Amino acid sequence: MPTTPAPQPDTRTSKTLHNGIEVLELLSRSPHGLSVTEVAEGIGVHRTVAHRLVRTLEEHRLCKRDAFKRITLGPGLVALAESVEVDLREVARPVLTDLAEAQGATAHLVVPEGPDEARALMVVEPRHARAHIAFRTGRVDPLDKGSAGLALLSAMPPRPGEREEVALARRRGYAVSHAEVTNAVTGVSAPVISPRNGPVASIGISVLELDDPAPFGAAVVEAARRIAGMVHLP
Amino acid sequence: MPTTPAPQPDTRTSKTLHNGIEVLELLSRSPHGLSVTEVAEGIGVHRTVAHRLVRTLEEHRLCKRDAFKRITLGPGLVALAESVEVDLREVARPVLTDLAEAQGATAHLVVPEGPDEARALMVVEPRHARAHIAFRTGRVDPLDKGSAGLALLSAMPPRPGEREEVALARRRGYAVSHAEVTNAVTGVSAPVISPRNGPVASIGISVLELDDPAPFGAAVVEAARRIAGMVHLP
DNA sequence: CCCCAGGTGTGCGATAATCGCACTAGGTGT
DNA sequence: ACACCTAGTGCGATTATCGCACACCTGGGG
Numbered sequence: 001m002p003t004t005p006a007p008q009p010d011t012r013t014s015k016t017l018h019n020g021i022e023v024l025e026l027l028s029r030s031p032h033g034l035s036v037t038e039v040a041e042g043i044g045v046h047r048t049v050a051h052r053l054v055r056t057l058e059e060h061r062l063c064k065r066d067a068f069k070r071i072t073l074g075p076g077l078v079a080l081a082e083s084v085e086v087d088l089r090e091v092a093r094p095v096l097t098d099l100a101e102a103q104g105a106t107a108h109l110v111v112p113e114g115p116d117e118a119r120a121l122m123v124v125e126p127r128h129a130r131a132h133i134a135f136r137t138g139r140v141d142p143l144d145k146g147s148a149g150l151a152l153l154s155a156m157p158p159r160p161g162e163r164e165e166v167a168l169a170r171r172r173g174y175a176v177s178h179a180e181v182t183n184a185v186t187g188v189s190a191p192v193i194s195p196r197n198g199p200v201a202s203i204g205i206s207v208l209e210l211d212d213p214a215p216f217g218a219a220v221v222e223a224a225r226r227i228a229g230m231v232h233l234p
Numbered sequence: 235m236p237t238t239p240a241p242q243p244d245t246r247t248s249k250t251l252h253n254g255i256e257v258l259e260l261l262s263r264s265p266h267g268l269s270v271t272e273v274a275e276g277i278g279v280h281r282t283v284a285h286r287l288v289r290t291l292e293e294h295r296l297c298k299r300d301a302f303k304r305i306t307l308g309p310g311l312v313a314l315a316e317s318v319e320v321d322l323r324e325v326a327r328p329v330l331t332d333l334a335e336a337q338g339a340t341a342h343l344v345v346p347e348g349p350d351e352a353r354a355l356m357v358v359e360p361r362h363a364r365a366h367i368a369f370r371t372g373r374v375d376p377l378d379k380g381s382a383g384l385a386l387l388s389a390m391p392p393r394p395g396e397r398e399e400v401a402l403a404r405r406r407g408y409a410v411s412h413a414e415v416t417n418a419v420t421g422v423s424a425p426v427i428s429p430r431n432g433p434v435a436s437i438g439i440s441v442l443e444l445d446d447p448a449p450f451g452a453a454v455v456e457a458a459r460r461i462a463g464m465v466h467l468p
Numbered sequence: 469c470c471c472c473a474g475g476t477g478t479g480c481g482a483t484a485a486t487c488g489c490a491c492t493a494g495g496t497g498t
Numbered sequence: 499a500c501a502c503c504t505a506g507t508g509c510g511a512t513t514a515t516c517g518c519a520c521a522c523c524t525g526g527g528g
């Protein structure tokens with residue numbers, strides 16, 4: 001019996017770094033922290049390995065251990081995250097707050113991720129609305145669900161079998177969705193199109209109203225236009 | 235010549251993970267992105283190694299490559315960062331916005347990091363002030379510089395050789411600093427003290443006024459008290 | 469009190485993952 | 499066409515990682 005067939009090691013990615021990142025992702029799903037043993041079980045490595053990974057992350061403030069040794073994500077991550085897409089978020093922030101305030105609804109900036117997904121990069125809630133939606137920054141949704149993704153698709157070349165709403169959005173300049181990612185919520189989004197880089201983001205609002213989306217559409221189109229005029233990637 | 239003296243490998247931390255994190259830190263200092271070669275030079279590893287690290291980070295969306303192969307930080311980081319100190323930030327957010335609005339100044343939540351540093355976890359700017367300070371979330375300052383750090387120190391046992399301002403803050407309940415971290419800016423901060431965990435944060439504002447800090451002090455003390463009453467760590 | 473159970477933390481040898489060479493491929497400017 | 503630059507890859511040598519075995523601490527019974 002010639003040992004095991006062929007483990008075929010992957011020389012293209014780094015296993016140790018992969019494990020370290022999995023620790024971070026595991027911790028982000030564990031709001032109340034974990035022990036070293038739980039981390040080891042959670043990602044399927046030996047306890048000693050988890051120990052070394054945690055210590056390394058800790059040195060970089062990517063995780064920390066509280067008074068009784070429980071491990072949670074560390075504030076170093078907020079410093080790193082602050083540098084993600086700085087120029088885009090810098091110009092988008094005032095536009096989003098204005099939009100949220102003017103419409104009395106939650107405004108969001110969403111970027112495409114991979115070929116079929118979109119991630120919320122920024123979410124701004126209105127200050128003085130009677131009621132409004134809240135959802136998590138960093139959230140990922142399929143590109144073909146929700147107004148933000150539809151708006152992004154509408155700024156790309158048509159795909160075979162694309163939803164009818166995309167073609168409609170392409171004509172109107174903004175996309176509308178209802179109860180696709182969140183029950184009872186209507187989304188209205190417009191693509192932010194950079195002359196140089198194509199559709200870099202979408203900007204939109206989540207409203208509770210069910211009637212005519214046209215005024216909202218005009219508002220998000222205008223907001224997207226403002227951002228596109230200011231963003232210039234190298 | 236008996237080879238090299240003694241390389242003494244470090245078994246306590248993980249070199250590969252360390253390198254991967256250094257890539258992230260390097261990228262956060264490089265707003266316009268880097269090439270693989272630049273990454274390799276920046277952290278002092280072979281180009282092939284940098285290549286593998288980048289690819290691994292990319293799979294987890296911690297970095298991404300734009301149209302012309304330049305590498306920047308990826309949106310996966312904002313999802314991770316969103317989970318840092320969730321409960322604390324959840325309760326602090328409305329308090330900070332109220333504080334910023336009421337005082338017409340930038341409000342901030344700062345947490346201790348290591349024995350001698352403090353990091354800004356959250357920064358909220360006022361909506362309608364004539365002028366206000368802005369600074370970066372995630373920023374690190376020495377614990378004995380600036381009102382936030384002084385406030386944290388004032389809630390800890392006295393240290394040998396501590397600044398006089400700390401004792402003063404201990405008596406008044408809030409700390410005041412002027413032009414210590416930023417020119418011409420006065421900071422006023424109060425510690426957030428959890429009955430169970432001691433000083434977990436400080437909350438404060440950065441103002442341009444130079445006169446009586448007492449009203450600001452009362453406001454930050456009240457804000458810190460509100461947060462302390464709501465935060466309950468496991 | 470002592471001992472056990474359940475957890476963290478650590479030295480060290482075997483081994484598998486990483487490193488870096490040598491090479492291919494693609495693009496740019498002369 | 500050529501020289502020159504950077505990205506990307508297969509593969510053997512080397513070295514970092516893995517995981518065992520053990521020490522240590524803390525709390526709770528017997």
